[in-house]
Amino acid sequence: MAILAPLTVGHALRDGPVTQSVTYEHRLSASRRAARSLLIAAALLLVAHLGFGAYCEADPKRKDPTFGDKLAKLETRPGDKPLVLMLGSSRTLLGFDAGLVESENPELRAFNFGTPASGPITQLVYLKRLLNAGIIPDLLLLEVLPPALADGQDGPGEQSFLTGERLSRSEVELVEAHGFRREPLRAAWRESVYSPASALRFQLIGRAVPSWIEPKLRSDWSRSTDARGWTTPPRQSVTAEERAERTANAAAEYRATLANMEVEGRPLAALREVLELCRDRGIATRVVVLPEAATFQSLYPPGLADRIAAALAAVAQENGSCLVDARDWLTESDFYDGHHLFRRGAERFTRRLSDTAIRPHFAGIAR
Amino acid sequence: MVLATAESGFAYFRTLHEWLPEPFFQTQPFLIFFAVVAAVYWMTPRRWNGVRIWWLVLASFHFYAAWSAELAFLVLGTTVADYALARLMDRTRNPRGRKALLLTSLGMNLGILAYFKYKNFFLGSLNSLFDAAGVPGSFDTLSILVPFGISFYTFEAISYAVDVYRGKVKAEKSLPHFLLFILFFPHLVAGPIVRAGDFLRQTRRIKRWNWVRVQVAVQFFLMGVFKKFAIADRMAQFSDGPLQNPGDYTTSAVWLAVLAYALRIYADFSGYSDMALGLAHFFGYRLNKNFDMPYLAPNVSEFWKRWHISLSSWLRDYVYIPLGGNRGGGWGTNRNLMITMALGGLWHGASWSYVIWGALHGALLIGHRQFRAWCEPRPRLSAALESGPGTLLRIAVTFGCVGFAWIFFRPDLAGSCAVIDRLFAFQTGLPLGLNNRSLWYTVLFVLGCHALVKFGVWQRIWRNAPPAALGMGYAVCLTLAMLLAPPTSKTFIYFTF
Numbered sequence: 001m002a003i004l005a006p007l008t009v010g011h012a013l014r015d016g017p018v019t020q021s022v023t024y025e026h027r028l029s030a031s032r033r034a035a036r037s038l039l040i041a042a043a044l045l046l047v048a049h050l051g052f053g054a055y056c057e058a059d060p061k062r063k064d065p066t067f068g069d070k071l072a073k074l075e076t077r078p079g080d081k082p083l084v085l086m087l088g089s090s091r092t093l094l095g096f097d098a099g100l101v102e103s104e105n106p107e108l109r110a111f112n113f114g115t116p117a118s119g120p121i122t123q124l125v126y127l128k129r130l131l132n133a134g135i136i137p138d139l140l141l142l143e144v145l146p147p148a149l150a151d152g153q154d155g156p157g158e159q160s161f162l163t164g165e166r167l168s169r170s171e172v173e174l175v176e177a178h179g180f181r182r183e184p185l186r187a188a189w190r191e192s193v194y195s196p197a198s199a200l201r202f203q204l205i206g207r208a209v210p211s212w213i214e215p216k217l218r219s220d221w222s223r224s225t226d227a228r229g230w231t232t233p234p235r236q237s238v239t240a241e242e243r244a245e246r247t248a249n250a251a252a253e254y255r256a257t258l259a260n261m262e263v264e265g266r267p268l269a270a271l272r273e274v275l276e277l278c279r280d281r282g283i284a285t286r287v288v289v290l291p292e293a294a295t296f297q298s299l300y301p302p303g304l305a306d307r308i309a310a311a312l313a314a315v316a317q318e319n320g321s322c323l324v325d326a327r328d329w330l331t332e333s334d335f336y337d338g339h340h341l342f343r344r345g346a347e348r349f350t351r352r353l354s355d356t357a358i359r360p361h362f363a364g365i366a367r
Numbered sequence: 368m369v370l371a372t373a374e375s376g377f378a379y380f381r382t383l384h385e386w387l388p389e390p391f392f393q394t395q396p397f398l399i400f401f402a403v404v405a406a407v408y409w410m411t412p413r414r415w416n417g418v419r420i421w422w423l424v425l426a427s428f429h430f431y432a433a434w435s436a437e438l439a440f441l442v443l444g445t446t447v448a449d450y451a452l453a454r455l456m457d458r459t460r461n462p463r464g465r466k467a468l469l470l471t472s473l474g475m476n477l478g479i480l481a482y483f484k485y486k487n488f489f490l491g492s493l494n495s496l497f498d499a500a501g502v503p504g505s506f507d508t509l510s511i512l513v514p515f516g517i518s519f520y521t522f523e524a525i526s527y528a529v530d531v532y533r534g535k536v537k538a539e540k541s542l543p544h545f546l547l548f549i550l551f552f553p554h555l556v557a558g559p560i561v562r563a564g565d566f567l568r569q570t571r572r573i574k575r576w577n578w579v580r581v582q583v584a585v586q587f588f589l590m591g592v593f594k595k596f597a598i599a600d601r602m603a604q605f606s607d608g609p610l611q612n613p614g615d616y617t618t619s620a621v622w623l624a625v626l627a628y629a630l631r632i633y634a635d636f637s638g639y640s641d642m643a644l645g646l647a648h649f650f651g652y653r654l655n656k657n658f659d660m661p662y663l664a665p666n667v668s669e670f671w672k673r674w675h676i677s678l679s680s681w682l683r684d685y686v687y688i689p690l691g692g693n694r695g696g697g698w699g700t701n702r703n704l705m706i707t708m709a710l711g712g713l714w715h716g717a718s719w720s721y722v723i724w725g726a727l728h729g730a731l732l733i734g735h736r737q738f739r740a741w742c743e744p745r746p747r748l749s750a751a752l753e754s755g756p757g758t759l760l761r762i763a764v765t766f767g768c769v770g771f772a773w774i775f776f777r778p779d780l781a782g783s784c785a786v787i788d789r790l791f792a793f794q795t796g797l798p799l800g801l802n803n804r805s806l807w808y809t810v811l812f813v814l815g816c817h818a819l820v821k822f823g824v825w826q827r828i829w830r831n832a833p834p835a836a837l838g839m840g841y842a843v844c845l846t847l848a849m850l851l852a853p854p855t856s857k858t859f860i861y862f863t864f
Contacts, residue, residue, distance in 0.1 A: 030579050031577070031578040031579055032578075033834050033837075034578040034579045034581065034582035034834075035578040035582075036834035036835075036838070037582060037834035037835075037837035037838045037841070038578070038581065038582055038585060038838065038841070039838070040834055040835055040837075040838025040839070040842075041585075041837070041838040041839070041840075041841035041842045041845075042838075043838075044838060044839060044842040045842045045845060045846070048842065048846070049846075195849070197846045197849040197850050198849040198850075198852065201849060201850045201851070201852065202854075204850060205850065205851075209805070211801065211802035211804070211805065212801065212802065212805040213801070214604070214800060214801065214854075217854060
C-alpha cells in the first residue's frame with residue numbers, strides 16, 4: 001500500500017557519527033567536538049544569563065521599564081526651576097496634566113509619575129529610586145488610591161503588580177517588610193537574577209516588539225505618555241452603554257476590596273514611611289485622593305470614605321503635610337469608567353489641584 | 368499495621384504529587400527529577416545493566432505515580448499481565464490456546480481503553496440516540512480520570528501481544544526489560560508508540576557514556592523546547608480565542624486562527640516527540656522519529672508517512688493490513704482506508720469530531736488515490752504536477768486540506784461547525800488579540816527552518832560547524848525559547864489522548 005507504506009525516514013543518528021563505521025580517531029574527534037559544543041553552550045548560558053541578571057539587578061530601570069521609561073523622560077527635562085512631581089496610580093497617569101501646570105505656572109517644572117496599579121508601597125519603592133537617581137522634588141504630590149490601602153491576610157493587593165522580578169534585592173526586603181508574601185516574591189526575584197531571559201521576557205519583548213505580547217503583559221506604557229508623563233485615552237467620549245459597562249468592570253475590580261477593607265494596615269504604614277522620608281529630606285508633600293464619580297463612590301460601604309479621609313489626614317498631619325480630598329471635584333461625564341479621567345476631566349482636576357495645593361505652596365515659600 | 372503502611376504509602380505519593388504534579392517535560396520539577404535519574408543511572412557501573420534497568424523502571428513508575436498513584440498501579444498491573452500472557456503464549460504450542468491468550472491480552476487492553484476513554488462517549492452517544500428516537504436516554508456518564516497516555520501504552524501492549532502471537536518477536540523473558548519497554552518515561556505519556564522489536568533489543572545492549580549521543584539528546588530536547596514554547600504556545604494565543612468563540616471574531620481572524628492552530632498542533636506534538644527522543648537518547652535508547660516535515664508533503668498519503676509516524680505505521684500494520692489492505696481491489700482498499708482513518712480519528716479522542724477528522728483524512732486519501740489513478744494516463748499533467756511549481760502547488764493544496772481538517776481536531780463538534788460557519792460568513796468582529804505580523808514571522812521562520820533541512824544546509828552545519836558555533840546555537844535556541852514563551856504554558860495537546 002502506497003499510502004501507509006513502510007517508513008524509510010532516516011533517523012538523525014543513522015547517518016551521524018554514532019552508528020557510522022568510523023575510525024577510533026574519528027570517533028574521538030567527534031566526541032571531543034560534541035563535548036566542547038555542550039560545554040560551550042553551558043558556559044555561554046551561564047555567563048550570558050547571570051551576566052544579564054546582574055546587569056539588570058544593578059539598575060531598576062532595566063527590570064522595571066514602567067519606572068525606567070518615566071525616569072528617562074524626567075531626566076531629559078533638567079532645569080533649575082522647582083519640581084512638582086506627582087506619584088500615583090493610573091488615575092494620576094490619566095488625571096494629572098503636568099504640562100498644563102507648567103503652562104499656567106511657568107516658574108515651575110511638573111512631572112506626572114503615575115504608573116498603573118501603584119499604591120503606597122510602590123510609591124515608597126519609587127521614591128527611593130528617584131532619590132537615588134538624584135531627583136529631589138520640591139513638592140511631592142502623593143496620590144492615594146483608597147482600595148490600595150486594603151491589607152488582606154495574604155498581604156497588600158499591590159503585590160500582584162509589584163512583583164519580585166521588578167525589584168532589586170534591597171527592594172524585595174523593603175516590600176517584604178510591608179507584608180508582601182515572601183516565597184513568591186523571592187522566587188520571582190531569584191528567577192530575574194538567575195534566569196532573566198525567562199523572568200524579564202515581557203519587559204524585554206515589550207521593549208523590542210511590544211505588539212507581540214498581550215496588552216496586560218506589556219510594560220511599555222510609560223513610553224506612550226507625553227514628555228511630562230501624562231497620557232489620555234485615545235477616545236474622548238463614550239456612549240452611555242460603554243460607560244455603564246466600563247464602570248461595571250471597575251466596580252467588579254474594586255467592590256470586594258472596598259467591602260472588607262480596614263484602613264489601618266501595612267499600606268498606610270508605607271505611606272507614613274514615604275511622608276517621614278520626605279520630611280527628613282526636606283521635601284514638601286501633599287496627600288491627594290483623586291476624583292471619583294458618584295457611581296464609583298457608591299461602592300464604598302457607609303462611613304468607609306470618611307474613615308479613609310480621617311486616617312490620611314492624620315498621617316499627613318503627623319508629617320507636616322496635608323490631605324487634598326478631590327473625590328467630589330468632578331462629575332460623571334469627566335470619567336470614562338467612574339474613576340479614570342478624560343482630557344477635560346484631567347484639565348479641570350489639574351487646574352483645581354494647582355489652585356488648591358501647588359500654587360499656594362510655592363506662594364507661601366515666596367512670601 | 369496494613370492500614371498504617373497503606374496510609375504512609377498514600378502520603379508518600381501525595382508528597383510526590385505536590386512536587387511533580389503533572390508528567391510534563393518542560394517544567395522545572397521534571398528537569399530536577401530527570402537530573403537525579405540521569406545522575407544515578409550513569410553513576411551505576413555499566414556491568415550492572417540490570418540495576419540500571421530497574422532504576423529506570425522505578426523512575427518511570429514514579430514519574431507516572433506522581434501524577435496519579437492509582438493509575439500508575441493500574442498501568443503497572445496491566446503491563447505485568449501482558450508480560451505473563453505473552454510468556455504463556457510463547458510456551459503454548461496449541462494454536463487455540465495461543466489465540467485465547469492473545470484475545471485475553473487484547474480484551475484486557477482494549478477493555479481498559481474502552482472503560483477509561485470511550486465509556487462516556489458511547490454512553491453519551493446512546494443517550495443522544497435514544498433522545499433522537501423520542502425515548503429519554505438514561506445512561507449516566509461517569510466522572511473518571513482518563514489516564515495520561517492510555518492510548519499510547521495500550522497500543523504498545525497490543526502490538527507486542529500481536530507480534531508475539533504472529534511469531535515476529537519472542538516473548539521477553541526479563542520482566543524489568545519488558546516493564547521498561549512499556550513504562551519508560553520519555554515515551555510513556557505521549558509516545559512515540561514504541562515497538563517491542565525496536566526497543567527490547569536496546570535494553571540488552573550495555574550503554575556507555577557517549578558525548579555525541581548526549582549532544583544529539585540535548586539538540587533534540589532543545590528543539591522540542593523551542594517548538595513548544597516559542598511556536599506552539601505562542602500560536603495558541605492566536606488560535607484559542609477565535610476557535611473557542613468564532614462568532615466574536617472577524618472572518619479573517621478565524622482563518623488566521625486556523626493557520627495558527629495547524630502550526631500549533633505540529634509544533635506542540637513534534638516538539639513533545641523531540642523532547643522524548645532527546646530524553647531517551649540521554650539514557651542510550653533510540654526511539655523512532657515521529658515527524659518528518661509533514662507540512663512539506665505534496666499529497667495526503669505522503670503526509671501520513673511524515674506525520675505521527677509511529678501511529679500511522681501502527682495503524683497500517685495492525686488495522687489496515689489485517690483488514691485486507693489494498694488486496695481487495697479499488698472499493699475494498701477505499702473501505703479499508705476509511706475504516707483505518709476513522710478508527711485513527713477515534714484513537715485521538717472520544718468524540719465524534721475526531722471521528723469526522725479521521726474520516727476526512729480517509730476521504731482525502733481516497734481522493735488522492737483516485738486522482739493519482741486519473742493522472743496516470745495523462746503524462747503531461749503528471750509531469751506538470753511533478754515540476755517545481757507543480758510540487759509547490761501540491762504542497763499548498765495538501766497543507767490547505769490538512770489545515771482545514773484540523774478544525775475538527777478538538778472534542779467540541781458544535782464548536783468546529785461554528786468555526787466553519789464563520790470561515791465563510793465574511794462578517795466583522797474582533798481582530799486577533801496579538802499583532803498578525805508576529806504570526807506571519809513565525810510562519811516564515813518555520814518555513815525557513817524546513818528549507819534549511821530540506822536542502823541539506825542544516826545537516827552540513829551539524830556536521831561541519833565548529834563546536835563554538837554549535838554551542839552558541841544551543842544557547843541562543845534555549846534563550847529564545849525562554850524569551851518567547853507566553854505567560855502560561857499550555858498542556859501538550861497529545862497528552863489528552
